[in-house]
Amino acid sequence: MTTGALFLAVFLACAVEAVEATTIVLAAGTARDWRSANTGVLAALIVLAALVAGLGPALTQLPIGALRLFVGALLLIFGLQWVRKAVLRAGGYKPMHDEAAIFQEQFGAAQAAEVQRRGRVSDWYAFTLSFKGVLLEGLEVAFIALTFGSNQHAITLAAVAAVTAIVVVALIGFAVRAPLSRVPENTLKFVVGVMLTSFGMFWGAEGAGANWPGSDAALLVIVPAVAAFAGLLVLALRKQATGTLVVAAENAAVGGAA
Amino acid sequence: MSRIRFRLRAFGSFLYDFVVGDDWRIALGVVAALAAIYGLRHGDGVDAWWLLPVTVAAVLAVGLWRVVRKTTPRKSG
Numbered sequence: 001m002t003t004g005a006l007f008l009a010v011f012l013a014c015a016v017e018a019v020e021a022t023t024i025v026l027a028a029g030t031a032r033d034w035r036s037a038n039t040g041v042l043a044a045l046i047v048l049a050a051l052v053a054g055l056g057p058a059l060t061q062l063p064i065g066a067l068r069l070f071v072g073a074l075l076l077i078f079g080l081q082w083v084r085k086a087v088l089r090a091g092g093y094k095p096m097h098d099e100a101a102i103f104q105e106q107f108g109a110a111q112a113a114e115v116q117r118r119g120r121v122s123d124w125y126a127f128t129l130s131f132k133g134v135l136l137e138g139l140e141v142a143f144i145a146l147t148f149g150s151n152q153h154a155i156t157l158a159a160v161a162a163v164t165a166i167v168v169v170a171l172i173g174f175a176v177r178a179p180l181s182r183v184p185e186n187t188l189k190f191v192v193g194v195m196l197t198s199f200g201m202f203w204g205a206e207g208a209g210a211n212w213p214g215s216d217a218a219l220l221v222i223v224p225a226v227a228a229f230a231g232l233l234v235l236a237l238r239k240q241a242t243g244t245l246v247v248a249a250e251n252a253a254v255g256g257a258a
Numbered sequence: 259m260s261r262i263r264f265r266l267r268a269f270g271s272f273l274y275d276f277v278v279g280d281d282w283r284i285a286l287g288v289v290a291a292l293a294a295i296y297g298l299r300h301g302d303g304v305d306a307w308w309l310l311p312v313t314v315a316a317v318l319a320v321g322l323w324r325v326v327r328k329t330t331p332r333k334s335g
Contacts, residue, residue, distance in 0.1 A: 069292065074277065076288050080314065081279040084321055093325055139276065201310050208292045209299035210307035222311070229315060233322055240326050 006152055007161045009199070013144045013192045014165035017137040019185055022173035023099045024133030027106035032115075032126035039121055040130030048138045052146060052159070059150040065207055071147045072204025078143070079196025083230050086190035091237025097185050141166070144196070151203055194230060198223040287317035 029037035059067065088094035106129070113125045121127045141162050149158030202212065202219055212218035278285045291313035298304040 069296075073288055073292055076310075076314070077277065077279075077285045080284045080288070080318060081281070084281065084284070084318060087318075087322060088325060091322075093329060197314065201314060204288070204292050205295055205307050205310045208295040210295050210305055210310075212307050225311070226314075229318075233319065237322065237326065 044134035069207025076200030082193030
């Protein structure tokens, strides 16, 4: 895999997660207290940095075969969950991810909660909301960066891609002080899901001892094939969803006439 | 003791949700396919690389079909 592809895969995956984390922090800061929200972000980043610093070197110590099998399996399971959700959203079976709606929901809940001071944190609710948001979304970022990076012996490059994505998204988010609802998040999740699935499949099979025809060049077939298959599933689901609406309308008409 | 058990259970639930997610069949299919590839390679010397794409296509399609089946209303009248 070229360094460009590694950078792109990690950057896109991390950008998607960063958009979600930014929405939560914006809600906590705007509705409550910016100082406490920012302290929560800082605390979560310290925990994430410690996790990456601890797990990163440990992963690179594993033999390459075992590493590829383990990481490939995890990436594949992870990627398939992303593709599944993206196909369900695009096919009309799951609501689209709407950052503006999520922001309003978090904002309302944050405004309703009572102010409670703990230690140096003036607003515990704002702190925990932002801490949990950044930690949970950040764990996915750390996982993707570590697995991609360790497999290609390019953890530094993967970390740079992850940090760049986070910084870019955070800067835009705090410049506009609004949820980044214009980011085509659902499309990005589809693309990232396809990439995680493809690389997971490639590394997983290699780790289990299989040899792909064409070696690394097989990825040039696997990635478009996974994307095409997922696209076909979206079309099939859309067709089915249209049929479902027709049946529901017919049932309503029959019920109304009875 | 019960507090530790509660926290362990909460961590286990988080880990399950983080790794396995909504559909445990996907994880089971992937692990089974990788085990089969490993077994075929190291036992019989068969290079079964094709098993993983077939499994991926199957678990994804079946998982989606299950969702569609659950949400599709039956025709009445």
